[in-house]
Amino acid sequence: MQPHEGGGGGGGDAHVGYSSNDPDRAILDALESRYRVSTADAPEGPSERLRSAVDCLVVDGDAFRRMDAERSDRSGPGSVPVVVVAGDDPRLARSVARRPGADLVYRDTVGDDLEGSVSDRLCDRVDTACREAIAALGEPILEVAGLLMSAAPDEVDTRIEWGLRTVGKAFGAERCVLYDVGETALSATHGWAGAAPLTHESVPVAEFPGFESSLARFDPFVANTDSRAEKLGYDGSFVAIPVVIDWDLEWVLAFGGVPGGSPPESVLTRLGTFGDLIGHTLRRDRRHREIERQNERLERFASVIRHDLQNPLSVISGFTDLAMETGEPAELERISAAAARMEAILEDLHTLVREADDVGEREPVSVSELVERARETVDTGAATVEVGDVGVVEADPSRLRQAFENLIRNCVEHGSTSDRAGADSTVEHGDADVSIRVSATADGFAVDDDGPGIPEAEREAIFEEGYTDSGETGLGLSIVRTVVEAHGWAVSATDSPLGGARFEVSGVEFVDVEATSTTTP
Template sequence: MTPEDTSPAILVVDTVDAALAVRRHLPDEAAVEQVAAASAVRDAVADGPTFDCVVVTGTDPDGEWRRVPDAVAVLQPTVPVVLATPSGGERLAAAAVEADVVAYAPLDSESGSAPDLAAAVDDAIRAGRSPAGGRPTVDDYRTLVENAGDPMYVLDAAGRLVLCNEAMAARVGEDVAEIVGSDVGRFTTPESVAAADEALAGLLSNGASHATVEIELLTAADDSVPCEVSLAPVRDADGRFAGSVGVVRDIGDRKRREEALERQNERLERFAGVVSHDLRNPMEVARGRLELARETGADHHFDRVAGALDRMETIVDDLLALASQGIAVRETEPVSLDRIAREAWALVDTGDAVLTVTTDHRVSADPSRLQQLFENLFRNSVEHGSPTDGSEFVASETPVSVRVGLVYRGEGVPDGFYVADDGPGIPADRRESVFEYGTSGTDEGTGLGLAIVKDVVDAHGWRIRVADGQWPGERTRVDEPTRRSDGSGAPAGADDPTGTGARFEITGVSVCD
């Protein structure tokens, strides 16, 4: 310090009983005043001397210490605040940026040493008497960046990376030495840069200390990670804008929770629609037929009542199935396509329809939900492909045949499986909408079956599309046995039917063997 700085006045605000360690590392000649709570800061600043620096202790990112910078700024806005902490934690450095402290100095909780505190206080006092008015400069953030548990960086005014910590480099999948000096566009999208620039412009115009912006972080592996950045402007020694500092938090889990909540809300709306409309129709039929049966004594009215009750049961079953969807699959196991398809087929009223399975491969899936997928696809094939008076499509004159097999990509690599039938098929202009809630090709359908299928696919992270069901053109292994629902076997493709039909292809699936 220069001679005129020999007796700095320092206020210590000790919120975590670390004052002894702090005072040990303050200048011997300093005039030190101490208070034990943030609530006492205003009185100390108002009644005491003009302080050269305030040192506050804290450990919790949302702790009492966060009130101190604001309290100091009210009465002595140019006085710098330094945060000293015996336990940094993951997010304390990020909180320090948001609270607009000029430096972050860890304390050794066992030895009581604080090698960075004396330098941080000295630098803060010098900065506080400069035109920057105590605001943090690029150099002030070096300790913050190095000690932050979350990814943290400093950009210059041109948007080039000046500082970053190991956590930041690891998040983008590169080394610190490789990315320092790079343009920010290397790590994020143009839309994210524009959002951050707009936030910084707002901070510079309104004088606020920080802002929070959502961005997409780009990694060396070409992944896009949703993140939240706490931004603050950085100034040079003359108080001019010199760049920005940011603390990055991965909000992927939060985004997924938000999306799951949105899907859940959509489901609630669907349930309300089904209960208020779809269930009301058969209920009114049952009520009306019961009244007629009482009046006339004719037994045939009870058949209509029974049919209405069956319809209501189908709707309730589909609603319960839909309620279980939308939750991401967290545990999978190898599941035999042949076994799970047969089990699903046995639980569906398939009439005279015939099932053929052309593979005995296993896939990585949740067995229960995979079976539910097959049940709904089988029910769809049977209801739309077999002779019926309720279909909006032209029905087959013979019982439908259904086939399950593998889908291949590239050089014969299995990428998933399909369920195909030789029924009337699905018009090309309807193939995207069939998975929407409420879409049904029959008067008797609930419009939930294929919506459930899509939810199962999404929950596994798979993909699904509708194609023509022309079986002769499918790619199957010539040495793969054909397994029919009656247990017989025949070479694959030996008795392929020639109908067009519909083919649901589920891809992005891990085929085990």
Template sequence: MLSLDRPARVLYVDSYDGVDRAAAAFDPADVDVTYETDPDRALDLVETNRFECAVLGPEPAGGSGIAMLVATREVSDVPVVLLGGETPGPTTAFDAGADEYARPPTDEDTAAALAARIVNLVGRRRAERTATTERARSAALVADEGEFRDLAERLDQVVWIRDPDGAFRYANAAFESTWGVSDETLRDDPSLFERRIHPADRPDAAGFEAGVHEYRVQQADGPVRWLRDHVREVETDEGCRVVGVAEDVTARQRLSRDLEANVEALGRLYEISSNPDLEFEEKAPRLLAVGCDLLDLSFGALMRIEDGSQRVVAAHGTGVEAGLETPLSRAYCRRTIDSDSLLGIRDAPAEGMAGDPAYDEWGFACYLGGKVLVDDELYGTVCFGSEEPRDEPFTAAERSVVELLVQWVSHELTQRTVQERLRRRNERLDDFASVVSHDLRNPLNVVSGRVEMALDASEDPAVVDHLEMATGGIERMEDLIADLLALARHDTSIEPTSVAIADVARGAWQTVPTGDATLTLRDGLGQVQADPPRLRQLFENLFRNAVEHGSTGPDPQARRDAVERSSTSPASQARQDAINHASPPDPEPTDGGNDPGPTTLTDGGSGPRVVVGPLDGGGFYVEDDGPGLPREESVFASGVTTAADGTGLGLAIVKQVAEAHGWSVRAGEAPTGGARFEFAF
């Protein structure tokens, strides 16, 4: 694709759907597109000679692409790209005067391909025009002004000639269409040249000094046009002449202004949306105000659509106010929610919508809106409108800002829905935790006290055995309650500080009944930003899981029995305290000093072996040499356990702690065949 110094000025004529698809896909950096659906208005635009290319869709409103092509060729030689499918076909298109033939764009890729063909076509025409302009400038250097004028009449650029004293000698047809002043009238009243120039631009433009001048021209009842005028003095046989050759740069100036406006709008959107001191109800009207300013429309609104009606949730401008409710059947939003892209209406009466119930109800001649989805379900729309029609269709840049605003509203409302859902869930968990803590623990404490009293009073070995087994069951219930409370009362907020991973692991190992298990801490564990009590809780549950599921000794059942017996000892209370973060003291925050190096902790050396080591790329792992993990189950789900005395909640707690820190956790198989858990920062 050729590279242009400015976007190609394109007139795109097609049906409403075709225009919407193109507007959503074209890149404004390549093509500056004016969209039109009415063939008659399109022909009027073609005759203004403002466009460098016309793209004609297969079925513009009330007509056909081939008929539009024939009509275009009768009034202009502008390059034309005809879009079509099986009909009318390339041969018919080229016979009718098309310069290119292509399929209508359906997505970003096909739109980019079409834009490339447009750019190449415009680039070639610009090169031809530049060569023609240079010939015109060269002709101005010759004495034969008649030859020069013949050439100038064939140019799209404005050409004028005047004497140094201000008397005009010549102005071509392009001058007349731009200034609204004929050659003859200009000769009679040279002051019309200056009077048509914008007052702010007159000091530079009206001096007629050699050089390049940019200024605005305002016709009496026409639009403002920007011109870039190349002025030079030429010596002829009849004396000195001042010659100007000017090109219309309105599209470039408009694009520049649009870009500045978009940058300003995006900055305001970011400033408002990221303000932590504002609630959504305060942000929404301010964001709608940004959209109204950018689009130059009188109102903006966030609509809630449900049960066949739309209600204004937030609004800015005139014509609407919060709380206003209207049947959906009498609103433009009914069309918006059926569209996959923004719905844009430039001039409702001119587009055949004067009888639409929405126009009767609201009286809005122009409209731009997009649908808002919350959790992938329809919530409503963000829309803008005005009673006055727009002169030009909404640009791709304007649409992109509105699309961004629609996406932000959708995201914000989705987040609020999720937060409300979490709040209700946490309330239920708090209620559950209260029931567990009081209604279960209190009777369990009574049972525990009675059993201890019976143990102290009994001397019958058989009775003592039964009571000790009951004590083990009570303590397993206490473990289960503690784990349930840890799950129910977990908090996603953490208070991180820099701690040595090895120090936290050592502290956790001391709180777990490990029997003859061995812990090895590898070199390089280093520091981590973590909440010390939560990190210690993670290690405690992993170590307990390794010890209770370990099977590498000569008598795994004996080890499990040892763990059960140890639950009647003070270590059981240590385990309970560890879950409640009461002991041992958390490691002091560190300043990132040296890793203490490899360490091995053991109570006998013949039991399960647990290793904590660093991960490449940041993180750590915990692995053991036990029987490994169940392949058929999700190990982090609540209730998953293979130990006879396990609660099945330890690994669920591990996952919660990791996610609260923003770490990813993965369970797999260690080289020894045991379990391996990896935590990546």
């Protein structure tokens, strides 16, 4: 394939391929005056590479006959349009008429040069073919763009599904699926299928067609046949479009059963635009949901501040007046205790608001040693803490220690072996004879106690900001969840084999102790 840059006016950015076993200089001159031109004079006709690189293909009668003798699925939506330049041949005319996306320009049989009218007709047909090819996908994509841009949060998923169906049909595909790209696998999030739907929900990265060779490099992947695509349920030609947002591969848009062989670059570009529309819509929706969560969080903060600070403020106000009247030092002690209570609330709020989901530099940390250090800063009173050999993890030592401090403090505060404290009572740390155990699990670690446990109906709510059944701040377990999720792990509450509550942290990857030295703050 040899590129030729057009030297004339008004041809725009169209890229035209010209294929002939006996190239006609007059035709080439006419095309080069208007377009960017690539040529191929191979006896077997235009190559797959030429067809996929141009917006329109101009061929002579012999080249068209060779194309027409190939598989019929070379034509269809998304395939490159063809303009045939030939003399008066009824059989050829009928063949061109039967082929979708093909047009015929009769050239004069007298003289070696194209007459101006023939040259104009040729370029007009090329312009028309390019416009129609653009409209075939461009108009549906434009319609989908308007709907996605105006989608309310609860309409996003439905409109994306509709967009996949609309563009997939315009492209002539049998199915269209959007995958969310994770670290190890691609998960199908939205899809449309003209035939039976796909049966898989996710695909390992190494098994997804063209991922490492093309998609991971932000390039489209096209295959007429691919064994990996067939295993996933994609029959026929397969096209995968990377959706890149802020230089990150976020999603992959996959089409199966695509007719016409390799689509031209212009079609892949428009499919890329469609993928970008979906990607930015999902990014906008994700951001909207994050803002909603932040607003809900701020509302909970406001509720905690309004409720939890009101009581100590009332104590300070009341006992200040009493102290001024009586002059009794005991009243000042109560004022000091109320002020300490306020300080604890503000410190926990500061932790949640300022640090939020941030995690500092991670390093190998011995969990057992970190728990030992955490217990030193918690008033455990009569409680006992047993620490097993948990292992070493990659973590922010300061934040993980903070999580263990709050877990141990929670066990002490709520772990009295008597009935669970009521809403108006507290368990003094020195009076809590609870036993606490920290141990390793199959994919993380757990903190157990032998206290009264947590009712099943409350096991999700206890991690919310401000949730408490005692006089504490109600922020400790929320801090635990924030720290754990910031590390990419998960935390849950369940029954303990000791008879009380159990907090399990899962999704943890342990570090090879022999290969890495342990570090603690």
